[in-house]
Amino acid sequence: MKPKRKIKIYYGLLPLACLYRLVVSIRNWMFDRGILHSQSFPIPVICVGNISVGGTGKTPHTEYLIRLLRKDYQVAVLSRGYKRKSEGFVLATPETTAEAIGDEPYQMAHKFPDIYVAVDRNRCHGISQLTDGHTAPGVRVIVLDDAFQHRYVKPGLTILLIDYNRPIHLDRMLPAGRLREPESGKKRADIIIVSKCPAQLSEAEQEALRNAIAPLPCQQLYFTTLAYGRLQPLFSAEPEKRLEEIRKDEHILLVTGIASPAAIIDKLSDYTQFITPSTFPDHHDFDATDMKLIMEAFKKLPEGKRFIVTTEKDAARLITHPLLDEALKPYIYVLPVEVAFLNEEEHLFNQNIIEYVRKNSRNSSFFKS
Incomplete structure (x- = not known):
């Protein structure tokens, strides 16, 4: 088993981190109390996100969901489109460039031409566009890429990714560390995945991580690793x-x-x-x-x-x-990179995802013929 990488904390910036924590905590409190409102949608919406800044493997996990669902459902992926050179809502076409929608949405649009890929900074507006019956005909499930902090949307299922190499219980708030919000935000997740694990992660370390993360009784916890394909x-x-x-x-x-x-x-x-x-x-x-x-x-x-x-x-x-x-x-x-579940738990994960989508589809005609 490879050792954990050392987590760098900028302790001199902790006063700023405390201020940032206060602002984010007030915002979350306002959503929790209903002062700020989250919007639900009459279609299965799955959110994939993280608490920390940086790569936790959101795109490979989003692509895993695409592969799982695309055979039976018309899937749409909605992303912010980070660093794109466009504004508002953009639905990808075969001619759309990476500059117009961002590199990760472009990657998914070209790998999976049979799904919808769209970008919109305003996720509520983006979902409304995708479900208006004209923009993305037949869409039956929406996957939100990197939207854990976008609380104006109330997903039906939320997946939180935690990087094995930088677990959130050892991290600090920005700018001293890489946390976007306090660790307590993990309570909003339905499923927690420790990503980028060594393929041979021992049962003892898995148990130690499980104890440190301390999932709620209603939360599921999985461990995944990166699996690389052919060049x-x-x-x-x-x-x-x-x-x-x-x-x-x-x-x-x-x-x-x-x-x-x-x-x-x-x-x-x-x-x-x-x-x-x-x-x-x-x-x-x-x-x-x-x-x-x-x-x-x-x-x-x-x-x-x-x-x-x-x-x-x-x-x-x-x-x-x-x-x-x-x-x-x-x-x-x-x-290319994909995710693989440890402990042969992909079947349990798949079952939970499919069960959620089936239960929240409006009728059986949502299945693709």
Whole structure:
């Protein structure tokens, strides 16, 4: 079992964190007392979110729900569309760019062309658009991506993700730590998932985490890990490449603009020790300087033994980037990631999700023919 990573806390910023905690707590209190109102909708709405800033694996878990439900229901995913260059409600089409809806919605729209993907900062407005009978005909279940703090919507089912590498009970409020709200906010979740766990997480540590998280009797707790697929060429017609096919003497330039690339580095390190990270902030918008740095870093690697690995989210921004050097394109591979449940509990999780959707569908005709 790999050790937990050290959690960095900026203790000098704790006074500001206390002030931020007060503001967020007052807001939550106003929703809890009904001073601020949450809106319910006559359609199954599943919220996937977190309490902490940074990557907890929301997109892979959202995609898990898509795969689970899309065979029987017309699914719509509604996201904020972080860092998109558009305003208001946007429904993705085959021609929609990542700039218009954001990298993660773009990724999902292209991986699952049979679902609806939309973005709207105002989630209530976005849901209303998706359920107006014209914008997204036939939609039967909506998955809200990263909406745990958007309390103006009252989801029918809420899934809270907690990063194994940065558990919320050891963290602090922004800006001293990465918590968006106090740990007590976890009580709003129906399902809690500890994500990014080691695949061989021991029963003893699972029990320790369960005790630290202390779920309510009505809450379900699961543990998931990241499962990486075959390397897929982004531009070339080369076949997919199994990770086991990476030679020990091959050099990888890892280009990422995600919150935490450590898990990918650890995984690739199982196959080669020659990994050069070229890391950028989460949702980074690559500019000319960045492209030059990537090209220079790649040129330093030995010819005939080098290639580039990037994430699905970063590929969404790179695939149409006008400044990406043509000479790099044949060497770029995308590493897809999915989630896998520990303890063989995916069947229990799946059953709970499907049961919720069935019970809250207005009639049996919601099933796709």
